[in-house]
Amino acid sequence: MVHLPPLISDLGLILGAAGLITLIFKRIKQPLVLGYIIAGLLVGQHISIFPSITDQENIEIWAEIGVIFLLFTLGLEFSFKKLAKVGGASSITAAMEVIVMLALGYGTGKLLGWSSMDSIFLGGILSVSSTTIIIRAFEELDVKTQQFAVLVFGVLIVEDLVAILLLVLLSTLALSQNFSGTEMLISVLKLAFFLILWFIGGIFLIPTFLKKTRKLMNDETLLIVSIALCLIMVMLATKVGFSPALGAFIMGSILAETVQGEKIEHLVKSVKDLFGAIFFVSVGMLIDPDMLIENIGPVLLITFITVAGKLFSTSTGALISGQSLKASVQTGMSLSQIGEFSFIIATLGVTLKVTSDFLYPIAVAVSAITTFTTPYLIRYSAGLYDIIEEKLPAGWIKKLNKYSSTAQVITTTSDWKIYLHSYIYNIVIQSVCIISIFFVTARYISPFVRNHVSNAIIVDFMTAGFGLLLAAPFLWALVGRRIQENAYSNLWHNENVSRGPLIALNLFRIVLGLFFTVLLVIQFISDPYILILVIVIIAVLNSLFTKRIQKMYNRIERRFLTNLNEKEEQALHKDKIRPDIVPWDAHLVELKVSPESPFVGQNLFDLGIREKFGVNIAMIERGRNTIANPGRDEKLYPGDEVMVIGTDDQLAKLKPFIELSEENRPLVQRETMTLQKVTINSNSPLKGITIRSSGMREKAKALVVGIERDGERILNPDSSMQFMEEDIVWIVCNQKRLQEFIMQLQ
Incomplete structure (x- = not known):
């Protein structure tokens, strides 16, 4: 059996x-x-x-x-x-x-x-x-x-x-x-x-x-x-x-x-x-x-x-x-x-x-x-939210909405922040690589060499030399690599910034590099005179081969970054980031125009999408062409990917007219578009003028999608509306253009 x-x-x-x-x-x-x-x-x-x-x-x-x-x-x-x-x-x-x-x-x-x-x-x-x-x-x-x-x-x-x-x-x-x-x-x-x-x-x-x-x-x-x-x-x-x-x-x-x-x-x-x-x-x-x-x-x-x-x-x-x-x-x-x-x-x-x-x-x-x-x-x-909103005092709701609005602000990154971020990143990455090389050298390379070479001094020199050779590109990057040159230069030449912290940060890199070098050598060489001789030899070799070491590190870094970014680069036109407008329920969503859509072939003015559905079209992607903030005469064609902004209810009403038989696409946004806010203060040149006369669309290719005024939220405001002091204005725009436009306002 x-x-x-x-x-x-x-x-x-x-x-x-x-x-x-x-x-x-x-x-x-x-x-x-x-x-x-x-x-x-x-x-x-x-x-x-x-x-x-x-x-x-x-x-x-x-x-x-x-x-x-x-x-x-x-x-x-x-x-x-x-x-x-x-x-x-x-x-x-x-x-x-x-x-x-x-x-x-x-x-x-x-x-x-x-x-x-x-x-x-x-x-x-x-x-x-x-x-x-x-x-x-x-x-x-x-x-x-x-x-x-x-x-x-x-x-x-x-x-x-x-x-x-x-x-x-x-x-x-x-x-x-x-x-x-x-x-x-x-x-x-x-x-x-x-x-x-x-x-x-x-x-x-x-x-x-x-x-x-x-x-x-x-x-x-x-x-x-x-x-x-x-x-x-x-x-x-x-x-x-x-x-x-x-x-x-x-x-x-x-x-x-x-x-x-x-x-x-x-x-x-x-x-x-x-x-x-x-x-x-x-x-x-x-x-x-x-x-x-x-x-x-x-x-x-x-x-x-x-x-x-x-x-x-x-x-x-x-x-x-x-x-x-x-x-x-x-x-x-x-x-x-x-x-x-x-x-x-x-x-x-x-x-x-x-x-x-x-x-x-x-x-x-x-x-x-x-x-x-x-x-x-x-x-x-959603029903629980309705109950909570009904039970909470109106003042609390208003404060929560205001907090949510103020939590989303335009932040400028200082040169110090840019430099320190890259500095810490460089220290951590290079230190991890160097320590791992030291570990491999002591744990695996040294026993291997000892099994094949009988002279103990030669074994120590060979092991230490091989370890330093492997670690050389990372030691150079730790000590001598230039980090965020523009930010460093701005800080160095800024009269209001002390150069002392910059000098101290550079000295710390050098000391850390020397520490790692000595740490590797003393694992294998204990005689102080030989140790000093080895450090001198290392210093001489480093000065002679700095450019080669630098090129070696650049090749290593280039391959790493190429491998890391290859996937994104191949799908760059599909890479999107979804933003939120807080505290509203409005958000950006992408819809694909079906061939059977009744909107096909009609221009945006005749469709009256804003008037009928209360939403705005922020972008149209047609093949490899991107149309940001499309004009009234722009038409919709089969296969167009239309990015619209509105609430869940508004988008749910619009979707059946654009996507007739296709499944919902993810909530995403083009990398080139972003949602930010501008607060109108007493000195703002926008105060008292209308959206149309502000020139936002022409100068910054920007689309005003919301205004918060005295606790009231106005989504997709009419272009004839005037800006008033303390208005919080939400706009859709390319990040670079937006920053330039804000600088002009200030």
């Missing part, structure tokens, strides 16, 4: 149960993640009605692979450049949510009489929302094109990085059982060091490798290579003491910056779905129904804390960041759940055996309940 390994029969049982349950969940329009968990509960060892798995250890290995691929695909969707672009509003909102939920989770655990470790892990579980559940709910409710959705997506991007940081900190805390702030700080610095190192090395090497081998790769080969790179980074992360999930996430974020990033994400999706299903089924297997019933009180309490705490913290963070009250409430309602990262954090506690048995099923139960409630919370968020 043929023997069937338990792994195969267990895998068949898992996938069979998952497939059957998810078909039911698709039918009743519920998240598949929840279906997987219920399938795991049914085939687990705690319920005997159905066949159960027989080899738990193998399933745990499959589940760990599932976590790796889940984090890998999250990294592909993440991208560090996306994190840099989410802006202050998303960062402030996410920070407020995470801090408040960490505190609430810890406090709730202590209130229930739990241990400190259980309480800390509960805080981590509650602090991160579910990207999968939110995106699914947005798609089902068709709200992805609404204003608040962009803020939600930005918060989720920041939360992804926070979740990775939490995994590292909780792992450190669990293994050391020590609450020492120093150890936590070291863990954070270690994480930051390796994140920077892996990102720099990955961007320098991987896009170049993929570019060189592009002609040799079909879809199958690209999939295999991508998974191989993922697993290599998993091994590296494990080697330096981090979790495999972190390595998978980092490699995903590196590949996300490549030209093939979207294709890799598409290819890996099926693999992720398979192993992700196994992971979520294994989550369900660990649920003990008896323990869940026993802890039903804590489940309901923590569910309430999750929904109420996230609603409060997220809404408050959004308000502080300058968002409107409506957008803040909608954002808070959207993020009131926990999901896949919470499972991973809970699994970490179980794996490390530092949390109690009841915490895991409680976390899963809370996630299940909040998963069900999320679509309803999003659907009724």
Whole structure:
């Protein structure tokens, strides 16, 4: 009789149960993640009605692979450049949510009489929302094109990085059982060091490798290579003491910056779905129904804390960041759940055996309940805002609107800010590269040379020399590279600015470079006389080969920047940034003119779009041509991408006339267009004149889209309206033209 390994029969049982349950969940329009968990509960060892798995250890290995691929695909969707672009509003909102939920989770655990470790892990579980559940709910409710959705997506991007940081900190805390702030700080610095190192090395090497081998790769080969790179980074992360999930996430974020990033994400999706299903089924297997019933009180309490705490913290963070009250409430309602990262954090506690048995099923139960409630919370968020607006005093509403308006201002970047930003960036990047070279030299190169050369002095000279040769371009960049020459020159020649800080900053670079050089040499050469001789030789060689070292660094930097920006450069005409007009619900959205649209062939004057729908057309993109602030005689043609500004209701009425059969396009804006505000003061030349006579359209190609006057908001004002003192005027314009126009006004 043929023997069937338990792994195969267990895998068949898992996938069979998952497939059957998810078909039911698709039918009743519920998240598949929840279906997987219920399938795991049914085939687990705690319920005997159905066949159960027989080899738990193998399933745990499959589940760990599932976590790796889940984090890998999250990294592909993440991208560090996306994190840099989410802006202050998303960062402030996410920070407020995470801090408040960490505190609430810890406090709730202590209130229930739990241990400190259980309480800390509960805080981590509650602090991160579910990207999968939110995106699914947005798609089902068709709200992805609404204003608040962009803020939600930005918060989720920041939360992804926070979740990775939490995994590292909780792992450190669990293994050391020590609450020492120093150890936590070291863990954070270690994480930051390796994140920077892996990102720099990955961007320098991987896009170049993929570019060189592009002609040799079909879809199958690209999939295999991508998974191989993922697993290599998993091994590296494990080697330096981090979790495999972190390595998978980092490699995903590196590949996300490549030209093939979207294709890799598409290819890996099926693999992720398979192993992700196994992971979520294994989550369900660990649920003990008896323990869940026993802890039903804590489940309901923590569910309430999750929904109420996230609603409060997220809404408050959004308000502080300058968002409107409506957008803040909608954002808070959207993020009131926990999901896949919470499972991973809970699994970490179980794996490390530092949390109690009841915490895991409680976390899963809370996630299940909040998963069900999320679509309803999003659907009724606008209604909750209406109730809040009705109950709050009118004075409070006015103050909130004024705060939201003043939070969005035109800021000028000083020369000091520009120079210091680049200075710190240069110090950090070069230091990370130099330290990593020193580590590789001492750990790998030195033992290799010692095994092949018997003379100890020659070994020391060779090792130190090779290390300095590798580090030379980065040492030069640290000490002698010119940083922001224009800003530095302006500061140096500015009579009102002291040159002392500039001199001190330059001296610090030199001292730091000497410190690193001496640090490398003394690792291998202890004799003080030989050490002095070596430093003199280094100084002489540096003066002779400075230009070559500089050229070498420039080539390294050029390749890195080319790899980093290649994806954006190829999609430059599609790269858009969406702004918000605060505190209004108005925003920019792009619509594509369908061939069947009744607007095709008609000019804007005859269409009367502003009069009929209350919206403004800010831009038309036709092929490679961009028409900013189109005139009244401009016509619409099939395939035109029209950027319009209005409220959600106004845009919803307009959309059926422009896009008849195509799906909604994302909320985005051309990089060349921006929304800014101008405050009319007593000395402004605009005071007392009309929009038409101001010459904004002719001089700055600017379009006035809103005026706030005495607490009243006037969206898309008539061109005959006069500007009055203390008016807040919102305009759409190219950023450079806008700044020049403001300078002329002043």
